[in-house]
Amino acid sequence: MTTTRPPARSRNSPPPEPDPQPPRAAVVAVRRLFAAEAPEFFLLLGTTIFLVVFGLVMVLSSSSIESYVQSGDFFTTATRQGLYALIGVPVMLIAARAPISFWKRWARVAVFLGIGLQLLVFTPLGWGNGYNQNWIHIGSFTAQPSELIKLAFIVWLAWMLTARPELLGDWKRILFSIGPVVGLSIGLVLFGSDLGTAIILISIALGALFFAGVKLRWVAGALAVISVIALIFVQLSGSRSGRVAAWLGGCTDPSKAQNECYQVTHGWQSLAHGGVFGVGLGNSTGKWSWVPEADNDFIFAIIGEELGLIGAILVLGLFIVLAICFVRIIRMSRDPFAKLATAAAMVWIIGQAFVNIAVVLGLLPVLGVPLPLVSAGGSALITTLAAIGVVLSFARTRPAPVPVPGAPRR
Numbered sequence: 432m433t434t435t436r437p438p439a440r441s442r443n444s445p446p447p448e449p450d451p452q453p454p455r456a457a458v459v460a461v462r463r464l465f466a467a468e469a470p471e472f473f474l475l476l477g478t479t480i481f482l483v484v485f486g487l488v489m490v491l492s493s494s495s496i497e498s499y500v501q502s503g504d505f506f507t508t509a510t511r512q513g514l515y516a517l518i519g520v521p522v523m524l525i526a527a528r529a530p531i532s533f534w535k536r537w538a539r540v541a542v543f544l545g546i547g548l549q550l551l552v553f554t555p556l557g558w559g560n561g562y563n564q565n566w567i568h569i570g571s572f573t574a575q576p577s578e579l580i581k582l583a584f585i586v587w588l589a590w591m592l593t594a595r596p597e598l599l600g601d602w603k604r605i606l607f608s609i610g611p612v613v614g615l616s617i618g619l620v621l622f623g624s625d626l627g628t629a630i631i632l633i634s635i636a637l638g639a640l641f642f643a644g645v646k647l648r649w650v651a652g653a654l655a656v657i658s659v660i661a662l663i664f665v666q667l668s669g670s671r672s673g674r675v676a677a678w679l680g681g682c683t684d685p686s687k688a689q690n691e692c693y694q695v696t697h698g699w700q701s702l703a704h705g706g707v708f709g710v711g712l713g714n715s716t717g718k719w720s721w722v723p724e725a726d727n728d729f730i731f732a733i734i735g736e737e738l739g740l741i742g743a744i745l746v747l748g749l750f751i752v753l754a755i756c757f758v759r760i761i762r763m764s765r766d767p768f769a770k771l772a773t774a775a776a777m778v779w780i781i782g783q784a785f786v787n788i789a790v791v792l793g794l795l796p797v798l799g800v801p802l803p804l805v806s807a808g809g810s811a812l813i814t815t816l817a818a819i820g821v822v823l824s825f826a827r828t829r830p831a832p833v834p835v836p837g838a839p840r841r
Contacts, residue, residue: 472826475756479804479819482749483516486805493718493733494726494807508726508807515809519816526820531766534821538590541583542612548576549619565623575810577620577628581779582814584632588639589772602649621664627798631783633657638778643771678796697722698732698791709739726807728799731791750784760826769825776818
């Protein structure tokens with residue numbers, strides 16, 4: 432038997448190419464860190480990132496004129512929003528890695544931390560914008576503690592209603608177990624005159640009770656009582672009662688065009704100016720100090736003007752995709768805590784988007800609620816991304832199907 436020897440390498444021939452190096456351990460670790468099996472994880476993550484990027488573009492467009500008037504720089508607000516996004520996206524990805532036991536363990540701490548920060552609003556650190564006293568201001572740092580309360584609500588309510596299922600059959604036990612914390616949180620927000628945020632907090636609480644399986648008549652009764660209290664609260668403020676009265680009248684009174692209806696009517700004009708295809712990105716006329724809060728509460732009006740009906744429908748479609756992701760994650764989760772926390776997050780994010788768009792369209796009175804993931808605002812963006820990170824942590828893996836008795840094995 433003869434064997435062949437490989438040809439000898441000449442002295443002048445180039446050295447053989449080294450074998451490709453194995454993937455670095457850090458790269459493998461990162462891949463494992465953010466690996467996921469469920470397609471809902473990637474759909475929710477991709478839609479969220481798209482909305483954040485889209486929001487940065489629209490904040491740059493809608494805030495450029497006001498930023499230049501205030502600071503002499505067109506990019507002040509957009510740069511600040513970009514920094515918030517650079518903080519919020521990693522927070523979301525880190526939250527997506529946390530196990531369910533982490534959220535259960537820290538739920539109580541989160542809600543009392545939110546209440547404690549909200550109390551700072553009424554100290555010398557508190558700051559208001561002339562309408563609401565709902566921020567804390569430390570040097571150049573400004574934050575809205577009520578946004579943290581929203582995040583705390585979704586994990587604390589889910590923990591309370593799943594860890595103590597005996598509460599669900601007795602409305603008195605529900606009232607005395609979660610009522611004080613919920614009432615104190617909402618009361619502090621209302622004391623700061625932020626009716627819009629209070630409505631979102633109430634929606635989260637009622638939504639959690641509904642999805643937890645509390646009897647519908649109890650939820651309806653709570654809603655009726657809260658509506659009466661809200662009506663009294665509105666009547667105590669002349670500006671709020673005037674806005675509600677103008678909204679009920681359809682903003683048809685010319686005497687209110689420069690007061691209660693100014694923001695709404697100019698938002699309508701921007702939407703009408705956009706038509707079907709829009710006037711083009713960056714070409715809005717409403718952002719030239721005509722639409723108040725053009726980069727925040729009324730950014731949807733600027734979207735409709737610059738991108739037209741098509742752009743507005745695109746935004747609506749993206750939030751519908753988010754809602755579908757939430758529903759699919761609820762359906763696939765086996766842990767009751769994960770189901771309820773995801774449902775509460777859905778009520779918060781999708782409900783707030785509905786309220787914001789409804790205000791711009793004139794279907795609701797002006798409430799001062801931003802469009803999630805799109806409007807300018809650091810506290811709102813970071814906490815919303817953190818809430819989506821909580822939901823992503825539930826959607827990392829698809830649970831194994833429950834075997835059906837008598838079914839053949841594959």
